[in-house]
Amino acid sequence: MRICLLTEESIETYNPEKYFQNYEWNLVTVETPVFEFLRDLSSRKQYDVYLNLFEGMDDDDSGLNLVRALERLNLPFTGADSKFYNPTREQMQAIAEANGINFAKGFNAKTGDDLIHARQLTFPLIVKHPNSYASTGLISESKVNSFDELKTQFERLLKDFGSARVEEFIEGGExxxxxxxxxxxxxxxxxxxxxxxxxxxxxxxxxxxxxxxxxxxxxxxxxxxxxxxxxxxxxxxxxxxxxxxxxxxxxxx
Known part of the structure; x- marks a missing residue:
């Protein structure tokens, strides 16, 4: 089996050779625009499967666009499909509640007026990146104990990310x-x-x-x-x- 490992890294910074000793494989550093890049790569008919480890860039949708390109080109690949790639926290909360699964209660806030929904929650709260990943935007002050603290952290994330996820902070291990x-x-x-x-x-x-x-x-x-x-x-x-x-x-x- 011929494997193409798709990633944003280069072989110099990430060499997975020890995991592929019994396979024919190449590590390919993805370039943008991703559809044109992948179309050219796949046209060479070099690979049987694409192992997708490409995370994309923080300031665009290149990670999701790569998944969509894999689907559009009908290529066999590992990992999430485009529907499962990046659900919102609000979608996850709704699905969890519909299926009897406990989930941190919260909401997405785009304006200061949205913070009124915090009245339905119990402090302490935590203010996150709207679709948080890799602890992006989280600082020690992100855990808030009052509405004034909530407003301060919301305004910080609004400036950087355009909105924020506000939810009840759950005490305990992780x-x-x-x-x-x-x-x-x-x-x-x-x-x-x-x-x-x-x-x-x-x-x-x-x-x-x-x-x-x-x-x-x-x-x-x-x-x-x-x-x-x-x-x-x-x-x-x-x-x-x-x-x-x-x-x-x-x-x-």
Whole structure:
């Protein structure tokens, strides 16, 4: 099998050779515009499957556009399809609630007037990037205990990202569970062993400083094995409710 590994990185910065010792493969650094790039690449008929690890750029939709290009060109690829690639937090919340799955209550705020919805929530709240990823925009002050603090953090994110996700802050630990399609039975996906975050002293959530710069943050196998099956079960339930494709990482607190 001939594998094309699509990524924004170069072979000098990321070499996955040890994972592909029994395969014929190439790492390809994606260029924009992605459709034209992929059309030219696929026209050479060099590959049997495309392993999509391309995250795209922070300031455009190139990651989603690449998935759409893979679909449009009818190429076999791994990972989420375009419908599952980037659902909003509000879509996830609605689907979770419709399926009896606990989800942090919240809303998307585009103007200061939208903050009135915070009256329906219980402080403390957390103010996030509107479709948060990699702790983008999260700082220690993102956890707020009053409306004045909420307004300050909302205005900061509004300036940078155009809106914000405001939701109830859930106290407790944080674990994540990888769920992937079962090719033999799409109604029964695989849920892998969860990973648990060990926060530095005095920290309670994964803001940018904790995630990227604090060396006292650790990711370890789940400590309480009594929680293993419940976490896997709810992760699979949410994945199926979202009509998941490929794989996804679900965060539980």
């Amino acid at each position: 674990v994540s569970c990888l769920v992937a399609d079962n090719p033999d039975d799409l109604s029964s996906p695989y849920a892998y062993s969860p990973a648990e975050v060990i926060f530095p002293e005095g920290e309670s959530f994964m803001h940018e400083q904790v995630k990227w710069f604090n060396w006292d943050t650790f990711i370890v196998p789940l400590k309480n094995q009594a929680l293993l099956k419940p976490i896997q079960d709810v992760s699979k339930k949410m994945y199926l409710a979202m009509d998941g494709r490929g794989y996804a990482r679900l965060i539980c607190v």
